[in-house]
Amino acid sequence: MTTPQHKIGSGFGYHSTAAEVAAGVDLTGKLALVTGGYSGIGLETTRVLAAAGARVVVPARRPANAAEALAGIDGVEVDELDLGDLDSVRAFADRFLATDRRIDVVIASAGVMAMPQTRVGPGWEAQFAINHLGHFALVNRLWPAVADGARVVMVSSRGHNFSGIRWDDPWFADGYDRWLAYGQAKTANVLFAVHLDALAEARVRAFALHPGRIRTALLRHVDTDDMRERGMVDAEGNIVGDWKTVGEGAATQVWAATSPQLAGMGGVYLEDCEIAEPARPDDPMHGVRDHATDPAQAARLWAMSAELTGENAFA
Incomplete structure (x- = not known):
């Protein structure tokens, strides 16, 4: 059943923290996989899930760095994974499948933002390849291990407003814009969740x-001038507006992964520990745009991604 894209009155909000939304949740005996789980909001997510009793697998492009960042957190293991390299994705997934364990939560928290033009694999634009295609291949390859009742959580962004899927030129062969590329990748994250939820038929949400x-380090490609131009900082470089702490930033993905309030729901876009409303024309930067939730575009993107990566658990 399709979940309406409307608020449910969660009782949480903008300043709720990951620890607060996970309070009272017992994840003993559960296994979570968190990409990007050793930096920024991913690290906080790993910490909170582990504190709730989960075993947390953190795949990392730099395993030594991840192990150092995660030192002292019980119940965490690290393995190597480069989302921009499909051979690496397959190798990680196959190593995990060989352990014969079940996955109860997947949180796709790793990503890049507004990076200079970069090509990976067979010439793919890197933001779309890393943020979307790598995660698409990972989830599909791991699907035999995904448990009944599991949740798959894609960390998208309000940046999905910047661009829908550029069907005629997804690789920016006709001129690169790093913010449009980021927007396309974040739209792809939402569309992936929409179609996966439909395909899973409530076995997984x-x-x-x-x-x-x-x-966080996600801003490493965004300099002060760029932040000033986008209204993120003032003329002196001071933060403008109400930014979240890392604990607050991790809250919505932890809520998505663990909250009993979302039982029986799925295929929707969340913000501030709530199901988001559809974006309004007079306030396009809040809520979710139609181009990111359209089932037809979600199905089209799935078919395209399956062809590109050679992975499709539902074929």
């Missing part, structure tokens, strides 16, 4: 979300 504006 999928969500996408905007975590909020948080100052």
Whole structure:
């Protein structure tokens, strides 16, 4: 059943923290996989899930860095994974499948934003390849291990407003714009959740979300001039507006992964620990745009992604 894209009155909000939304949740005996789970909001997500009793697998492009960042958190293991390299994705997934364990939560928290033009694999634009195609291949390859009742959580962004899927030129062969490329990738994250939820037929539920504006390493490609131009900082470089802490930024993905309030729901976009409303013409930067939730575009993107990656658990 399709879940309406409307608020449910969760009782949480913009400043709720990951620890607060997970209070009272017992994940003992559960296994979570968190990409990007050793930095920024991903690290906080790993910490909170582990504190709730989960075993947390953190795949990382730099395993030594991840192990150092996660030192002291019980119940966490690290393995190597480069989302921009499909051979690496398959190798990680196959190593995990060989352990014969079940996955109860997948949180796709890793990503890049507004990076200079970069090509990976067979010439793919890197933001679309890393943020979307790598996660698409990972989830599909791991699907035999995904448990009944599991949740798949895609960390998208309000940046999905910047661009829908550029069907005629997804690779920016005709001129690169790093913010449009980011927007396309974040739209793809939402569409992936929409179609996965439909395909899974309630055996597994999928969500996408905007975590909020948080100052983390995700901003490494965004300099002060760019932040000033986008109204993120003032002339002196001071933060403008109400930015979230890392704990607040991790809250919506932890809520999506664990909250009993979302039982029986899926295929929707979340923000501030709530199901988001559809974006209004007079306020397009809040809520979710139609181009990111359209079932027809979601199905089209799935078919395209399956062809590109060679992975499709539902073929």
